[in-house]
Amino acid sequence: MSAARTPLRVAAVDLGATSGRVMAATIAPDRLELTEEHRFANGGVRVRDALLWDVVGIHREVVDGVRRVAAGGALDGIGIDSWAVDYGLLDADGQLLGTPFSHRDSRTDGVAEQVAATVPPAELYGVTGLQNLPFNTVYQLVAARGTAALEAARSLLLVPDLLTYWLTGHVGAERTNASTTGVYDATSRSWALELCERLGIPASLLPPLHDAGTVVGRVLPSVGETIGALDVPVVSVASHDTASAVVAVPAGQERFAYLSSGTWSLVGLELDEPVLTEAAREADFTNEGGVDGTIRFLKNVMGLWVLSESIRAWEREGRDVSLASLLAEAAQVPALRTVVDIDDPSLLPPGDMPARLRALAERAGEPVPSTPGELVRCVLDSLALAYRRHVRKACELAGEDVDVVHVVGGGSQNTLLCQLTADACERPVLAGPAEAAALGNALVQARTLGADLPDLAAMRDLVRRTHDLVRYEPRSGLDWDAAERRVRAAVTSPR
Numbered sequence: 001m002s003a004a005r006t007p008l009r010v011a012a013v014d015l016g017a018t019s020g021r022v023m024a025a026t027i028a029p030d031r032l033e034l035t036e037e038h039r040f041a042n043g044g045v046r047v048r049d050a051l052l053w054d055v056v057g058i059h060r061e062v063v064d065g066v067r068r069v070a071a072g073g074a075l076d077g078i079g080i081d082s083w084a085v086d087y088g089l090l091d092a093d094g095q096l097l098g099t100p101f102s103h104r105d106s107r108t109d110g111v112a113e114q115v116a117a118t119v120p121p122a123e124l125y126g127v128t129g130l131q132n133l134p135f136n137t138v139y140q141l142v143a144a145r146g147t148a149a150l151e152a153a154r155s156l157l158l159v160p161d162l163l164t165y166w167l168t169g170h171v172g173a174e175r176t177n178a179s180t181t182g183v184y185d186a187t188s189r190s191w192a193l194e195l196c197e198r199l200g201i202p203a204s205l206l207p208p209l210h211d212a213g214t215v216v217g218r219v220l221p222s223v224g225e226t227i228g229a230l231d232v233p234v235v236s237v238a239s240h241d242t243a244s245a246v247v248a249v250p251a252g253q254e255r256f257a258y259l260s261s262g263t264w265s266l267v268g269l270e271l272d273e274p275v276l277t278e279a280a281r282e283a284d285f286t287n288e289g290g291v292d293g294t295i296r297f298l299k300n301v302m303g304l305w306v307l308s309e310s311i312r313a314w315e316r317e318g319r320d321v322s323l324a325s326l327l328a329e330a331a332q333v334p335a336l337r338t339v340v341d342i343d344d345p346s347l348l349p350p351g352d353m354p355a356r357l358r359a360l361a362e363r364a365g366e367p368v369p370s371t372p373g374e375l376v377r378c379v380l381d382s383l384a385l386a387y388r389r390h391v392r393k394a395c396e397l398a399g400e401d402v403d404v405v406h407v408v409g410g411g412s413q414n415t416l417l418c419q420l421t422a423d424a425c426e427r428p429v430l431a432g433p434a435e436a437a438a439l440g441n442a443l444v445q446a447r448t449l450g451a452d453l454p455d456l457a458a459m460r461d462l463v464r465r466t467h468d469l470v471r472y473e474p475r476s477g478l479d480w481d482a483a484e485r486r487v488r489a490a491v492t493s494p495r
Contacts (some may be wrong), residue, residue, distance in 0.1 A: 007031055008076045008449055009070040012441040013231035015159070018043055018308060020035050020058060022065025023435065024072055027443030027451055032466040034435055034442070037072065038065030044102035044350065045236075051105040051350075054413060055088060055096075055159065060167050064224055070229040078167065078219070079237035081244040081437055082160040083263075084180035085137045089153035089205070092172075098150045100159070103135035104349050111139040119198055121474075122281060127195055128257055128272045129287030131300055134345070138182030141201045156205040160239035167234050168217035173207045175235045176243035179289035186287045196318045210240040212291050213448045220245045237444040242266045242298075244486035247291050247440030247456065248433060249406045249466040257391045257402045260436065261411025263305045264384065267390045268298025276360050280397045291444060291458055296338045296354055297398055299390040302342050309353040315370060321372060327416055329373025330380060336483045338366045340375065340489050342382040348412060357491065364490030384420035386484055391425050403428050408436035412470075419490050422472040424480050429472040 003074050007028035014021050022038040029232065040061045044051040066078055070101065074319045080484035089097040100108065112134050115124070121132065130136060137158075139196040157165055158177050165171055178184045178191075183201060185192045214236045224230035238244040245260040249270075254447075262267040274295050288296040303442040307323075314321045340360040347356060354375055361368045361378065369375035387405075395401055407418055422429040432438055443462070447453040 006451075008451055009064045009074050010077040010442055010444050010445045010449070011075060012079040012438040013065065013078065014041065014244070014435070014438040014441060015058065015062075015080070016241065016472045017083045018305075021438065021439045022062065022069060023442070024069040025438065025445075027442060029452065030465065031292035032439065032442070034438055037068040044104055047099070047427050050107070051102040051327075052099040052365070053086060053102055053159070055100050055162065057450070057451050059163055062163055062435050063223065067227040068190045070227045074398075075227075075229045075232050077233050077235050079235045079366065080160045080439045081237055081239050081241045081441050082162050082163075084158070084177055084240050084242075085135055085140070087137060087140070087156050087158050087161045089149055090155040091152055091218075092154045092156065094155075094171075094463065096162075097153055098160075101140065103140070104478070106349070107143045108134050108139045111143045115139060115142055117197060119195065124182075124195070124208055125281040126276055127185055127192050128182050129276050130180070130182050130286050131286035133300060133490050136182040136202070137180070137206075138199070138201070141183070142199055143202050150202070153202075153205055153268060155207055157207065161207070164234055167219050169475050170216040170234075171218055172216060172236070173209050174214070174239040175209055175211055176238045176289045176291070178209060179239040180240060181448045186210065186276065187288075189289070190345060201377050206217045209352075210236060213444050214235060214241070215448060228461060233449070235445045237441045240288065243296065244438075244440035244444070245290070245408050245436040246270060246296060247443055247459055248436040248463050249408055250430070250433070250467065250469060251462060252407055252464065254403045255401060257394065257425075257427075259387060259404045259405055259411070260409045261407055261414075261417070262409040263308070265301035265302055265387070265411065266296075266298050267301060267387050267394070268296060268396050269400055271295040271297045271398060275398055278396065283397060283476060285394065286396060294456070297394060299394070301383065301386045302347050303391065304414075306342065306347050306353055306357070307376060307394070310357070310372075310375060313352050319372075326372055326376045327414065329371070330376040330396040331416055333377035334376050335478050336381050336480075338369055338378040339382050339385055339483045339487055340364060340378060341487050342379070342386050345467040364486070366486070366490070373396065380414075380417050380420055381483070383417060384424040385480065385487060387421050388424035389484065391427075402427060407431045408433060410434055415470075418470070419472050419475070422474040423478060426474050428474065431470045431472065433467045434461065445488060477493075
């Protein structure tokens with residue numbers, strides 16, 4: 001594209017599983033600013049026995065947020081990123097068939113074992129390179145075989161692609177999010193059509209693929225009238241929110257691991273090629289696409305979902321709790337008093353999280369947390385221990401080492417967790433920016449629209465020059481090895 005006017009001003013729509021936000025982003029050679037124009041709650045909606053996404057409501061909030069951005073000045077582009085794996089189905093008329101399921105819905109229980117009977121796990125990993133998560137799109141699709149919706153469907157669109165379709169009429173799939181589905185070939189960067197055939201998944205549903213940084217269209221006239229801005233280009237950014245967050249990791253020349261810390265924690269390395277070894281499969285690491293053909297070699301960790309769901313449980317009980325007071329209380333609890341496997345499947349669905357954590361501790365023979373502060377400290381210590389485990393394993397599997405751990409996302413503002421992460425990983429932690437996904441979204445838009453940001457290094461340099469980071473040095477004195485042995489013993493012992 002020709003050189004862009006400066007500054008550029010775009011709408012960065014960043015959708016998380018518990019909240020969404022629409023940011024006005026301003027980008028110039030020495031300027032990268034975000035202004036939050038709209039924030040809204042998000043989450044699964046229980047309808048009878050199903051957990052669903054109110055995706056039409058999300059669309060309404062997205063359009064409202066973009067309208068607010070447009071009301072504040074020039075609007076040069078729009079881009080959407082979101083969580084992965086969930087999708088909507090369109091019929092032959094392009095209408096949505098039913099309400100999309102949440103990945104936390106129970107319909108995929110036991111489906112991974114069914115798939116393994118047809119495609120052995122080692123063979124599946126050799127194609128997709130994905131961590132074996134029970135909610136991957138491949139398992140959702142196998143669970144949906146024979147349903148009226150799947151039989152009537154003509155197109156499948158992942159959540160950000162569905163929302164982009166409603167803005168532009170464009171049907172397609174952006175690769176960073178497609179790479180999370182389990183029906184995508186990590187080596188050829190194309191849909192795994194033979195795999196779909198073996199599993200009885202209609203490959204005709206899978207839309208054309210494109211790379212992050214593609215202008216997929218311009219807003220439909222009806223959308224333009226609603227937002228008050230006509231003919232605005234819509235850029236398909238790195239539509240998986242973690243891929244967008246990794247774009248904004250403010251790394252320089254140092255060797256780094258990244259931790260995208262939010263509802264989920266994604267911890268890993270940026271590589272040039274996937275690691276598809278048997279050792280990587282046994283360690284359950286995932287290879288997902290990144291911007292400019294990079295690979296995000298990472299592990300999904302349950303993340304701050306466990307903490308936020310605990311807070312919701314206490315609020316339902318009528319307790320007066322705040323995150324600040326809970327963290328202050330947790331800081332007074334002895335370190336590593338109680339540690340659990342933070343990735344235990346019991347922590348995945350919504351519900352009474354404090355009771356589940358106490359049950360995990362009891363089964364593991366750990367001191368059972370009796371106060372909210374003790375329980376929060378258990379969560380944070382267990383998360384830091386998981387980060388330590390996975391940073392070390394990622395380096396071992398990829399034959400790499402790291403000098404620093406970059407923490408981005410909302411968790412970068414949790415000072416206790418950041419310090420514990422530095423202590424556990426025995427590496428400095430550089431924390432920030434908190435809104436990394438929205439920044440990465442905006443940077444990819446800006447490059448597509450003509451800004452002089454030729455590569456990831458240039459984008460990251462702009463983040464580094466325009467955002468303050470907090471550095472945490474590792475402290476000694478805690479026996480993380482012993483804590484790890486306690487968790488491993490609990491995981492491997494019969495229950």
